[in-house]
Amino acid sequence: MAPDLLAIRRVTVRGTWRDARRTGPVVIGVARLLGDSEAMTALRDAVARAAAAPFPVLIEGESGTGKELVARALHEEGPRRDETFAAVNCATFSDDLIETELFGHAKGAFTGAMQSRRGLLEASSGGTVFLDEVGELSPRAQAKLLRTLQDGEIRKVGENVTRRLDLRVVAATNRTLAGEAAEGRFRRDLLYRLDVVHLHVPPLRARGSDIGRLATHYWDRTLMLTRGRARLARETMKALAAHEWPGNVRELQNVLAALAVAAPPHGEVGPELLPAAIRRAAEERRPTLAEARRAFDRAFVHEALARAGGRRSLAARELGLSRQGLAKLVERLGLAARRPL
Ligand SMILES: Nc1ncnc2c1ncn2[C@@H]1O[C@H](COP(=O)(O)OP(=O)(O)OP(=O)(O)O)[C@@H](O)[C@H]1O
Ligand SMILES: [Mg+2]
Structure with missing residues (x-):
């Protein structure tokens, strides 16, 4: 060429x-x-x-x-x-x-x-x-x-x-x-x-309070394309807010586009039309103390690593851990495979 x-x-x-x-x-x-x-x-x-x-x-x-x-x-x-x-x-x-x-x-x-x-x-x-x-x-x-x-x-x-x-x-x-x-x-x-x-x-899961605003904005934009008029039910919004969004805002846009296609032309769109993985988030009970601690640890360690630009020794020092201690924690929290870390 x-x-x-x-x-x-x-x-x-x-x-x-x-x-x-x-x-x-x-x-x-x-x-x-x-x-x-x-x-x-x-x-x-x-x-x-x-x-x-x-x-x-x-x-x-x-x-x-x-x-x-x-x-x-x-x-x-x-x-x-x-x-x-x-x-x-x-x-x-x-x-x-x-x-x-x-x-x-x-x-x-x-x-x-x-x-x-x-x-x-x-x-x-x-x-x-x-x-x-x-x-x-x-x-x-x-x-x-x-x-x-x-x-x-x-x-x-x-x-x-x-x-x-x-x-x-x-x-x-x-x-x-x-x-x-x-x-x-x-x-x-x-x-x-x-x-x-x-x-x-920052990833979307580190700023969960933005999900509602983004979802409303992109739902309205999607409806302009599909000419639909359905509204997202409160349970649906709750499910969206509870999801981890590994694909971040782009994943949210895609989920809303698929939802708009599946939605009725009017009325409320309930969580049953969401993909199973997201729907489950809405059905779940409140997190246990252990789960809440783990979520906190994940966000805290993730932020420290991001601030340190991926230099683990720097992040470890900030967190008051040894380098090996941090490596184990990263592994345990399931942060290892995720980029950028
Ligand atoms: N804060 C935001 N407000 C509104 N829209 C957003 C926001 N963040 C991302 N988006 C939208 O999400 C989509 C993905 O954003 P963008 O393409 O900038 O991501 P990216 O980080 O460059 O992704 P990639 O690494 O995959 O190229 C775009 O349609 C963008 O408009
Ligand atoms: Mg890009």
């Missing part, structure tokens, strides 16, 4: 707020981030503060937590809001084409280069480049990106002219990049270039 086509597949230059103004309700910036939990309020504040400064931002969080939404909010709250927001999925870069994709190429630079082409970085110059899934970059791609960020300039393949880059860099990952660096899978020097301002998007 020609490099041009590859680039088009991999980059979507999403609408700026000017487009948003034209196409209906204007929700831009941090207002996109719904939820009144302490964690969400703190995140909105952090995004607004980070947006005003020119420094690179690294967004970490589990899949479906809203990292891309945070990236957009950063762009829209900042001085570049009228410029391009280019989202680049790093997982799809091929090693062979990375240079032409990032930097572009001159006419005749290689067989088939019939015309000169701008690369992704030049095309988004002046705006924000969002390096999504940055933890997936190959070692070669990491090296190329590092050079560019260090030099602040690019040179097209097959050309000697350098061009200065004026970009806001925002990166996201559902891995813990510090942990990846500790294990030798991510360059530490690149980590330091990207992780200047650090934003952690």
Whole structure:
């Protein structure tokens, strides 16, 4: 496939707020981030503060937590809001084409280069480049990106002219990049270039009080698509609030979409239409003391690990545990398999 086509597949230059103004309700910036939990309020504040400064931002969080939404909010709250927001999925870069994709190429630079082409970085110059899934970059791609960020300039393949880059860099990952660096899978020097301002998007289970607001919002949006008019019963809301949501907000959206399809056109939607795993949550009695303690331990340890950026020795010190003690606790609480930890 020609490099041009590859680039088009991999980059979507999403609408700026000017487009948003034209196409209906204007929700831009941090207002996109719904939820009144302490964690969400703190995140909105952090995004607004980070947006005003020119420094690179690294967004970490589990899949479906809203990292891309945070990236957009950063762009829209900042001085570049009228410029391009280019989202680049790093997982799809091929090693062979990375240079032409990032930097572009001159006419005749290689067989088939019939015309000169701008690369992704030049095309988004002046705006924000969002390096999504940055933890997936190959070692070669990491090296190329590092050079560019260090030099602040690019040179097209097959050309000697350098061009200065004026970009806001925002990166996201559902891995813990510090942990990846500790294990030798991510360059530490690149980590330091990207992780200047650090934003952690908490999982939905750590901000259960947001579930009601999100569910109502996405239920209304789903009904606009299905033209339905049914309401969610109180028991249904309770079941949604009690679920753990391993797939976070995206899973909630999907469950509501399936529910809207199964729901009657009018009246109340009871919990019996929910998937069995979620429904059971509503049928359950109140938790025992042991269960409540375990839930508390899980959230507490999870937060400490997230704060420590996955560095277990740091988290262990904060929790007053030995490294082995923490490892055992993580195992016992069933937190081991879950990323990012
Ligand atoms: N706080 C929030 N308020 C409203 N919508 C949200 C919020 N957080 C996430 N969403 C919605 O949930 C969906 C998933 O969010 P997003 O794509 O930003 O997640 P992500 O962290 O980038 O996920 P992944 O790691 O899988 O790419 C999107 O439709 C987004 O609009
Ligand atoms: Mg994403």
